[in-house]
Amino acid sequence: xxxxxxxxxxxxxxIAALVFLSAAVGKLMAIEEFRNVLHWYVPFVxxxxxxxVVPTASIVFFETSIGFLLLFGAAYRATARAAIAFLILATVxxxxxxxxxxxxxxxxxxxxxxxxNAFETVPIAIARNIILVAGLTIVARQPPxxxxxxxxxxxxx
Amino acid sequence: MAKPTTVFLxxxxxxxxxxxVMYLAVWRRPPNPVDVAFQQSxxxxxxxxxxxxxxxDDVTTSLEKMEVIDVTRRAISPSTLDALxxxxxxxxxxxxxQEEPDGYIQWRRANGYEFESREEVDTLTPWKVDDTFMFLxxxxxxxxxxxxxxxxxxALYCEFWRARRLVxxxxxxxxxxxxxxxxxxxxxxxxxxxxxxxxxxxEGEGRLKWFGGNALANRKWFAHPIEEQLLGQDVLIAAETGxxxxxxxxxxxxxxxxxxxxxxxxRWFIRRVGMTNRPSTYMSWPWEL
Numbered sequence: 451x452x453x454x455x456x457x458x459x460x461x462x463x464x465i466a467a468l469v470f471l472s473a474a475v476g477k478l479m480a481i482e483e484f485r486n487v488l489h490w491y492v493p494f495v496x497x498x499x500x501x502x503v504v505p506t507a508s509i510v511f512f513e514t515s516i517g518f519l520l521l522f523g524a525a526y527r528a529t530a531r532a533a534i535a536f537l538i539l540a541t542v543x544x545x546x547x548x549x550x551x552x553x554x555x556x557x558x559x560x561x562x563x564x565x566x567n568a569f570e571t572v573p574i575a576i577a578r579n580i581i582l583v584a585g586l587t588i589v590a591r592q593p594p595x596x597x598x599x600x601x602x603x604x605x606x607x
Numbered sequence: 608m609a610k611p612t613t614v615f616l617x618x619x620x621x622x623x624x625x626x627x628v629m630y631l632a633v634w635r636r637p638p639n640p641v642d643v644a645f646q647q648s649x650x651x652x653x654x655x656x657x658x659x660x661x662x663x664d665d666v667t668t669s670l671e672k673m674e675v676i677d678v679t680r681r682a683i684s685p686s687t688l689d690a691l692x693x694x695x696x697x698x699x700x701x702x703x704x705q706e707e708p709d710g711y712i713q714w715r716r717a718n719g720y721e722f723e724s725r726e727e728v729d730t731l732t733p734w735k736v737d738d739t740f741m742f743l744x745x746x747x748x749x750x751x752x753x754x755x756x757x758x759x760x761x762a763l764y765c766e767f768w769r770a771r772r773l774v775x776x777x778x779x780x781x782x783x784x785x786x787x788x789x790x791x792x793x794x795x796x797x798x799x800x801x802x803x804x805x806x807x808x809x810e811g812e813g814r815l816k817w818f819g820g821n822a823l824a825n826r827k828w829f830a831h832p833i834e835e836q837l838l839g840q841d842v843l844i845a846a847e848t849g850x851x852x853x854x855x856x857x858x859x860x861x862x863x864x865x866x867x868x869x870x871x872x873x874r875w876f877i878r879r880v881g882m883t884n885r886p887s888t889y890m891s892w893p894w895e896l
Contacts, residue, residue: 481632503632507625515621524613581645 462585470517491547530590541579641887644820651816652859655817656786663700674788678796703781708768720829722760773792777855799843819884825894834876844868
């Protein structure tokens with residue numbers, strides 16, 4: 451039972467890590483495209499000048515840091531909380547853009563978009579974020595023992 | 608690996624990625640193809656004969672020299688061609704020479720046009736009115752924000768009209784117009800819809816001169832019932848007329864007018880005005896149509 455739960459928690463972390471790192475790499479590979487669509491989602495970001503590189507770099511910083519922290523299971527509760535906060539903020543921003551009009555693909559899926567264009571659509575991104583928030587909430591509510599360590603101890607026995 | 612070290616390395620990876628964004632976006636930005644095409648076209652554009660643009664006569668004189676390429680296979684009559692020139696002369700002289708929008712608005716209304724609704728103006732272009740006004744206001748302190756959510760479309764139009772003359776050192780204020788056929792050209796053809804202007808210009812140097820690397824379309828403010836009916840037809844007669852201007856910032860570049868012909872009334876309707884062969888930094892609208 452414990453091993454199943456630990457495996458589940460670790461899987462959630464790894465899937466979330468994949469999503470975060472994929473999004474960061476995707477943006478690095480298509481910075482100009484992302485900067486061009488950013489103002490659709492965050493209207494106060496100017497579309498026409500180099501200031502938009504600052505929010506782009508900030509987003510990539512958070513995605514990369516959280517992605518690696520999730521991947522290595524380091525500070526997993528704090529990381530999960532940070533990831534939840536980031537995902538909720540991103541979901542609100544994306545949902546606002548969806549209600550305001552018909553926004554272009556947000557580039558939120560990074561290289562996962564090679565799995566299909568559906569991964570680039572805004573409603574799918576919102577659904578994915580909600581599922582991730584649910585999974586990460588369970589991770590964040592764990593007692594202070596790293597799920598990765600649980601998995602190792604279970605595997606050893 | 609100790610946990611604090613892991614955390615530190617993960618955050619360091621984040622900073623590294625953010626640094627990569629800054630490096631790629633700011634320092635290693637590849638040259639914009641729009642700017643490359645614009646620069647390549649300068650020697651061609653420099654050769655154009657120009658005349659100062661101060662009156663309607665200057666416009667009509669230039670349009671009389673227009674190279675006309677008729678590929679409709681039905682030979683456009685001289686009167687139809689004259690009607691096209693007259694429509695363009697009115698539009699260019701009222702829009703480019705007048706400092707206030709009243710004459711242009713009166714001309715549009717006298718020809719049966721009415722202002723679109725605010726929602727339609729936003730729908731007809733991906734550039735929202737509010738966003739654009741915010742953008743324009745960052746380009747010059749002289750633009751007064753005399754508009755509110757309750758402002759009429761006409762009031763908004765007048766603000767945009769004045770703003771486009773003020774921004775970026777008069778980059779939208781024409782001071783000269785091409786004086787001969789090398790800078791004034793019209794292609795008249797049968798089309799199945801109004802999406803033809805990107806084909807303007809021959810291949811090679813002609814396309815480089817007329818189209819460059821990119822185009823930016825007008826914002827549309829006026830509607831005419833006949834124009835909407837024309838778009839419902841299977842086949843249309845359309846004229847793409849390219850006219851080179853020299854603007855107050857010293858740059859020569861063309862505007863390409865797409866006009867649709869209504870055979871029943873014998874009238875031309877300017878459907879679109881495109882700013883082509885422009886530097887990538889020219890983001891203001893070529894025409895408040």
